[in-house]
Amino acid sequence: QSTIDKIAAGEVVERPLSVVKELTENAIDAKANAITVEIKEGGISLIRVTDNGCGIPKNQVKKAFLRHATSKITSIEDLNYVESLGFRGEALSSIAAVAQVEVLTKTADDLTGVRYRIAGGREEEPEEIGVPAGTTFLVRNLFFNTPVRKKFLKQPQTEGGYVADMMEHLALSHPDISIKFIQNGQVKFHTSGNGNLKEVIYRIYGKDITDALIPFEKSEDGFCVSGFLGKPEINRSNRNFEVYFVNGRYVKNDVITKAVEEGYRAYVMQHKFPFFVLHFTMAPETIDVNVHPAKMEIRFNQGNEFYEKISRWIGEGLHAVEL
Ligand code: ADP
Ligand code: MG
Numbered sequence: 279q280s281t282i283d284k285i286a287a288g289e290v291v292e293r294p295l296s297v298v299k300e301l302t303e304n305a306i307d308a309k310a311n312a313i314t315v316e317i318k319e320g321g322i323s324l325i326r327v328t329d330n331g332c333g334i335p336k337n338q339v340k341k342a343f344l345r346h347a348t349s350k351i352t353s354i355e356d357l358n359y360v361e362s363l364g365f366r367g368e369a370l371s372s373i374a375a376v377a378q379v380e381v382l383t384k385t386a387d388d389l390t391g392v393r394y395r396i397a398g399g400r401e402e403e404p405e406e407i408g409v410p411a412g413t414t415f416l417v418r419n420l421f422f423n424t425p426v427r428k429k430f431l432k433q434p435q436t437e438g439g440y441v442a443d444m445m446e447h448l449a450l451s452h453p454d455i456s457i458k459f460i461q462n463g464q465v466k467f468h469t470s471g472n473g474n475l476k477e478v479i480y481r482i483y484g485k486d487i488t489d490a491l492i493p494f495e496k497s498e499d500g501f502c503v504s505g506f507l508g509k510p511e512i513n514r515s516n517r518n519f520e521v522y523f524v525n526g527r528y529v530k531n532d533v534i535t536k537a538v539e540e541g542y543r544a545y546v547m548q549h550k551f552p553f554f555v556l557h558f559t560m561a562p563e564t565i566d567v568n569v570h571p572a573k574m575e576i577r578f579n580q581g582n583e584f585y586e587k588i589s590r591w592i593g594e595g596l597h598a599v600e601l
Pocket of ligand 1: 368
C-alpha cells in the first residue's frame with residue numbers, strides 16, 4: 279500500500295461520518311430508493327450501508343477501489359462540476375486504505391452477485407455469492423492500521439452523534455428515499471420514502487413538533503423556498519433545529535441562518551432559536567459552494583439581496599397564519 283494512498287485517504291476519511299457520507303452519496307448516485315445505515319461504537323468498529331441501487335458489475339468491483347476509478351465523469355465538462363462536489367473517484371480506495379472493507383453487490387441483470395474484501399489496501403479475490411440486487415458495504419475497524427489517526431477520534435458516542443445528525447439531514451433532504459438508521463442495534467428512525475417531508479419530520483422529531491408546523495412555500499425569479507416553519511412557541515436552546523438545504527445539499531450559511539431568525543424576530547419577540555426545515559432552490563451561479571466543501575459552507579454572491587428577501591418572506595409567512 280503506497281504512502282500516497284494513505285495520504286489521499288486522510289483527505290477523504292477523517293472520521294466515521296466521512297465514510298457514511300461517501301457511501302450514502304454513492305448509494306444515491308446508484309439510484310437507490312431504500313438505504314439502510316447501521317453503525318456500532320460510533321461507526322468506529324462497524325459501518326454497514328445497504329442499498330437497493332444498480333449494483334456493481336462483477337468485473338468492475340476491483341476497479342471501483344482503484345484511485346480515480348470513478349464511473350461518474352463522462353465528459354471533460356463534468357470534471358469541474360464533479361470536483362466541486364468532491365466526487366473525485368477516490369472515496370472507496372481511501373476507505374479501503376484505512377479500514378477492513380467487505381462489499382456484497384449484485385446488478386439486476388446478474389443471477390448471482392459477488393463478495394469482495396479489501397483491508398488496508400490488501401485485497402482478496404472476489405467470490406461469487408447469492409445476494410439481493412443492490413450493494414452492501416461493511417466497513418470495520420476504522421483506522422486499524424493508522425493508530426495515530428485513530429487517537430484523534432472522539433468518544434464513540436460523539437462520533438455516533440455526528441453520524442446521527444448527518445443521517446437526519448439525509449432523510450430530510452431525500453423524502454423520496456426510504457432511509458433506515460440503526461445505532462448499536464437500535465432502529466433510530468425509518469422513513470417510508472413516499473416523498474412526504476412532513477412525515478419525515480414526524481419520524482425524526484416526533485409528534486409535538488409535527489403538530490406545530492407551518493407549511494411554507496415562496497418563489498420569485500428562480501429563487502424558491504419551501505418546507506416547514508415551526509410555530510414560534512417551539513423555541514429551542516440551540517441552532518440544531520434550524521435545518522436547511524440549498525439545491526438539495528445540507529449546508530451552513532450565515533445569511534440564511536440570520537435571515538430566517540430575523541424573520542421570526544420581526545414577527546414575535548424570540549430570545550431562543552426557532553425550528554425550521556427549508557429547502558432553497560436557486561441558480562447554481564448565485565452561490566459559491568467551494569468555500570469549504572468539507573464543512574458544508576456556502577457563500578452567496580449577493581448576500582444582502584437574499585437576506586432581505588428571506589427575512590421578509592419568513593416574517594410574512596408567520597404573519598399569514600393564525601398562531
Ligand atoms: P465516485 O463516487 O467519485 O465515482 P467512489 O470511490 O465513491 O468514486 O466509487 C467508485 C465507483 O464505484 C463509482 O463510480 C461506482 O461506479 C461504484 N460504486 C460505488 N458505490 C456504489 C454503489 N453503492 N452502487 C453502485 N456502484 C457503486
Ligand atoms: Mg463516491
